[in-house]
Amino acid sequence: LPLIALESDSTEDFFKRLDTYIHIAIEQLYERYQFQGRKKAATFKFLFTQGVWTNGESLNPEDTLEEIWKQGTLSLGFVGLAEALVALTGFHHGEQEDSYKLGLHIIHHMRKRTDEATIEKKLNYSLLATPAESLAGKAQREARRKFGTIKGVTDRPYFTNSFHIPVYYKISALEKINKEAPFHQLTNGGHITYLELNGDASKNHAAMEQIVRAMKEAGIGYGSINHPVDRCLSCGYKGIIDNCCPSCSAVGEKNFERIRRITGYLVGSLDKWNTAKRSEEKDRVKHL
Numbered sequence: 649l650p651l652i653a654l655e656s657d658s659t660e661d662f663f664k665r666l667d668t669y670i671h672i673a674i675e676q677l678y679e680r681y682q683f684q685g686r687k688k689a690a691t692f693k694f695l696f697t698q699g700v701w702t703n704g705e706s707l708n709p710e711d712t713l714e715e716i717w718k719q720g721t722l723s724l725g726f727v728g729l730a731e732a733l734v735a736l737t738g739f740h741h742g743e744q745e746d747s748y749k750l751g752l753h754i755i756h757h758m759r760k761r762t763d764e765a766t767i768e769k770k771l772n773y774s775l776l777a778t779p780a781e782s783l784a785g786k787a788q789r790e791a792r793r794k795f796g797t798i799k800g801v802t803d804r805p806y807f808t809n810s811f812h813i814p815v816y817y818k819i820s821a822l823e824k825i826n827k828e829a830p831f832h833q834l835t836n837g838g839h840i841t842y843l844e845l846n847g848d849a850s851k852n853h854a855a856m857e858q859i860v861r862a863m864k865e866a867g868i869g870y871g872s873i874n875h876p877v878d879r880c881l882s883c884g885y886k887g888i889i890d891n892c893c894p895s896c897s898a899v900g901e902k903n904f905e906r907i908r909r910i911t912g913y914l915v916g917s918l919d920k921w922n923t924a925k926r927s928e929e930k931d932r933v934k935h936l
């Protein structure tokens with residue numbers, strides 16, 4: 649979305665360009681579906697002998713697959729609503745009401761288009777709020793190369809996950825929940841809202857319960873609470889460890905395992921992640 653916003657002269661122009669890209673994506677997904685549909689069941693023996701697709705076992709090896717693939721979905725994903733809104737209006741949807749309304753309007757429009765494609769092509773098109781594991785960094789580099797460094801748009805090494813309020817923006821847990829929930833209704837291909845909590849969550853059950861209930865009331869489809877869990881490898885202590893283990897006084901990073909969550913995966917170390925997602929983790933502020 650930020651690349652499309654940066655190419656556009658106005659909001660009106662943005663929607664025109666967005667429509668062109670949506671059209672390309674819908675047709676590309678359709679072409680891929682047709683290509684895969686011409687394949688035979690024998691090509692994917694595992695899928696059709698292990699109960700992965702309903703009635704897959706009834707296919708003969710020489711049967712083609714266009715009918716059975718209809719159980720699947722064709723998803724259109726997006727990343728960086730926040731940066732796109734800054735490019736269009738100067739503000740992201742966490743910091744200004746008009747920008748928030750425009751954000752909802754954009755995602756509503758995309759969902760309308762995938763719904764129309766579902767009817768037209770009689771296939772399950774859906775809209776997906778994606779974390780874009782590698783695209784979050786790749787698209788940002790492309791945008792910076794083309795348009796230079798623009799504050800709030802291309803000045804960080806990643807684009808913000810789907811419709812999320814930027815991870816670096818200070819906002820209360822309740823406000824984040826209420827702002828992101830309406831986007832869950834629109835993204836029928838999948839979505840998630842994260843909250844970052846400080847400290848040891850196991851010692852604060854009341855806060856956890858309050859957050860889970862607030863998520864349920866707001867209509868969050870999939871909510872997640874992130875909190876740090878550190879483990880001392882010398883003595884096995886589990887909790888928050890700053891520089892020194894509170895139990896055995898061990899010091900040095902090599903003595904500690906730090907569990908964090910990146911795009912849904914729990915990781916013990918951030919080493920294996922690309923720089924875009926590592927920078928995103930570093931920028932995260934806590935939601936109190």
Ligand SMILES: [Zn+2]
Nearest residue numbers: 880883893896
């Ligand atoms: Zn220890």
